[in-house]
Structure formats: C-alpha cells, structure tokens
Amino acid sequence: MxxxxxxxxxxxxxxxxxxxxxxxxxxxxxxxxxxxxxxxxxxxxxxxxxxxxxxxxxxxxxxxxxxxxxxxxxxxxxxxxxxxxxxxxxxxxxxxxxxxxxxxxxxxxxxxxxxxxxxxxxxxRGSDDGGGATGARRFMSPLVRRLAREHDIDLEGVTGSGPDGRIVRRDVEPLIEAKAAPAEAARSGDRAAAPAPTTPTTPASASATADAELVPHTRMRRTIARRLVESKTQVPHFYLTAECRVDRLLELRRELNAAGTLKVSVNDLVVKAVAGAFVDVPEANRTWADEGVLQHRTADIAIAVAIDDGLVTPVVRGVESLSVSELGRRIADLAERARTGGLRQHEIEGGSFSVSNLGMYGTREFSAIINPPHAGILAVGAARQAPVVVDGALEVGTLMNVTLSADHRVLDGAVAAKWLAAFVARIEHPLTILA
Missing domain, CATH: 2.40.50.100 (RNA polymerase II/Efflux pump adaptor protein, barrel-sandwich hybrid domain)
Incomplete structure (x- = not known):
C-alpha cells in the first residue's frame, strides 16, 4: 500500500x-x-x-x-x-x-x-478560511490560513499570485497592513492629543524612519531570540574564567600541520581538549531533564557556526574517540554544510556541551549563553602575547582566556571548577590531547 x-x-x-x-x-x-x-x-x-x-x-x-x-x-x-x-x-x-x-x-x-x-x-483546493457564500474551494498554504484567522481577513475575492491562482503570503500581507493602518492612525492621533510624557518611553513596536530602516525578522532570528530568552530566564547560569598558556599548543599545531596533509586549527585542538576534560571529569558530562539528570557516556560536542543572520550548532559525536585530524575534517565538513544549508536532522540534535570560539575575531574574553538542552558552553578568546612569571623570572608567553558558562541545576561550582582545571591542563600539556 x-x-x-x-x-x-x-x-x-x-x-x-x-x-x-x-x-x-x-x-x-x-x-x-x-x-x-x-x-x-x-x-x-x-x-x-x-x-x-x-x-x-x-x-x-x-x-x-x-x-x-x-x-x-x-x-x-x-x-x-x-x-x-x-x-x-x-x-x-x-x-x-x-x-x-x-x-x-x-x-x-x-x-x-x-x-x-x-x-x-x-x-x-481546500476551502477558504474566509468562507464566503459561494462555498468555492480555494488553494492556499497553512500559513495563509493562519494569518487570515489571526488578523480576521476575509479572503473571498482575493486573487492569488501563486501557481494556478494559489493564495500565498504576499497576497495577504497588504491586506493585513491596510487593516492595521486605521488603527495605527487612531493611536497616533491619541498620542498627539495626549500630554507629552515627562520621561522617555520605549515603543512597543518599531517602524521605519528617515534615519532608520526596519528589517523584518526572519524565522531563524525569532527562534534564536526566543531560545536565548528562555535559556537566560529558565537556566541558572554561573561563570568560571581561566587563563591558559598556549605556547606548547601552538607549537604542536605547527608540527602536526607540517607533517600532515589536513590542516589542524586551534579550535580543533580546543574541542579535543574539551572532550578529554570530560574523560577526566565524567561527572561534568551531564544534562538536565524533568525526570532526572542524564549522565552521558560519550563527549558529543556542539560547535557554534555563524551563518547569514543566525547561528547553528551542529554536533560532533564521540569526540573523545576521534583523532585530531578526523575531528578537524568533521568540524570543517559540518561548518561548510551549515553555511550552505546541507545539514541533516541528526547532526543538529543532541549533545551535552557547546564550544563558541570568537578568538579569530580578536575577541579577548566573553561569556556565552547556554544552548539548551546542553549543560554548558565554553567561550574561547583570542591567543595573545603577554608577560608571564615563571620561577620568579619574567618572560613573554602566549595566553588564551576561556569562560565556562554552566547550568547550576546540573553542575555545582566544585565540579565545574574541576572540569575547567582538567581542560586547562590538557591545553597546557597538549600531548595529552593526542592520547
């Protein structure tokens, strides 16, 4: 069948x-x-x-x-x-x-x-939400039906601009704007007649002006905004910052790139060190669920990838078992397909932790917002040369700041600090990353 x-x-x-x-x-x-x-x-x-x-x-x-x-x-x-x-x-x-x-x-x-x-x-053709006395069947998308219901728009008599007269969103939006115009004009008249406020106010909605252009929200931008607000209001964040000396890490990267055909980035080594820290401190590899705390057996790490007007976080699974070169290949592949719209469903689901690296933009230090359902995110800053004291003597070293944002429902301060110390140890003794 x-x-x-x-x-x-x-x-x-x-x-x-x-x-x-x-x-x-x-x-x-x-x-x-x-x-x-x-x-x-x-x-x-x-x-x-x-x-x-x-x-x-x-x-x-x-x-x-x-x-x-x-x-x-x-x-x-x-x-x-x-x-x-x-x-x-x-x-x-x-x-x-x-x-x-x-x-x-x-x-x-x-x-x-x-x-x-x-x-x-x-x-x-499905029947028009507007009904109409004719009872004629009309073809339109669910989005058009919803917009018509929400704004009480009668679609009877509307000629669709889609294939074979299909009513599409662009046919409905002018009707919504036309219906809203009288109400907005009435509100403007009320505001003009009302006494001027004595303190500044923030408008409930924005509109284009001579010196500003209104760019409508995309669905992605609205979702990002909603999820970040939910994260900051529902997930109790706390933050820990550490400073790593990365001279040995950078030297290891140079040696790996000189010996191999696939170039390894600093971010690849950072992600591998994150997974190694979860091996060292497995009690940190947990996420919150309504029924209990989920203890993860593998290090499934999400990588923040900037795309046009948004951000996606594809997940690399089982990072602890991957070689650095294989990890780098997978991250590069996911990042490329994230930018071109080729990610698959399972590649953007799951994971317990995220890594966000703004070091390539010169950002020295920042704090990131947790991406639910993950229990933490590591914000990675730029490596920079700075004076350091070694055995009482002053020398020039290369330092990198990282900030851990942790979900306090799952991770207590001591566990988070233990994990961050394990991460720093891996970064400063990079041969352990390859183990």
Missing part, C-alpha cells in the same frame, strides 16, 4: 517548516536514507532523508510552502499504484469549526505535465 510521508519535526520545539527544495521528482524510485527534500526551519536548512522505499507518486507541497509538522507532504508507493491507494490522511481538528479546510484522503495536490514539473491541480 502507498505511504503518506509527513513533515518531520526536524528540530526540537519545531511546529512548522517549509520545503525549500525537493530532491526527487514524481515517478522517481527512492530508497531509505536517500535525500528526499531540503527542509527550512526557524533555525536551519536541513536535509530530510526518506524513511520508506518506493516510487514517488505525488508531491503534496510546493517548494517554499510553510506547513505544520505532521502534515502530509508526499506519497510514496509501488510502481503501478496510484495516489488513491495511499492510506487515508487523518485531518487534525481545526481550532474552530469555521477554519476547517476539507481535503480528500490522499488527494492529489499537483498536476504533472509532460515537462515533469509539479503544479497545483484544480482538484487540490
């Missing part, structure tokens, strides 16, 4: 996502594990691999459409089967009776012309 493929929850707490691009076409044979689509979430673009084998019978969602997690996105079956052979697609109960959009079980959502391009078909 044909199988209905649904939008996966590609990130924790994700409720909706968009198909950025399909990696397959109708009629193609796919196997389990083969890339099916690139899915865009609030925080990243990840590659979604097929969980079933068979022939792609139908693509139910157009590229760029935002749909709820769990919504049907494709139908896969055996050669010769039709979409009608697919198991019925359960429909979630609408928030209110008027918002229901009847859809036939596994109904084809796209025509397939001779050129092989999927296009919305005339029978794939």
């Amino acid at each position: 044909a199988t209905t493929v649904r939008m996966p929850e590609v990130l924790a707490n994700t409720t909706e996502a968009a198909i950025q691009s399909w990696s397959v076409g109708v009629g193609e044979q796919i196997d389990v594990g083969q890339p099916l689509a690139e899915i865009e979430t609030d925080k990243a673009v990840v590659e979604y691999a097929a969980e079933v084998s068979g022939t792609v019978l139908e693509l139910l969602v157009a590229e760029g459409d935002l749909v709820d997690v769990g919504a049907p996105i494709a139908v896969v079956g055996e050669p010769g089967e039709t979409v009608a052979d697919a198991a019925p697609v359960p429909q979630a109960a609408p928030a209110d009776p008027e918002s229901a959009a009847p859809v036939a079980d596994a109904e084809p959502a796209f025509d397939h012309s001779d050129d092989g391009v999927s296009r919305p078909g005339p029978d794939a």
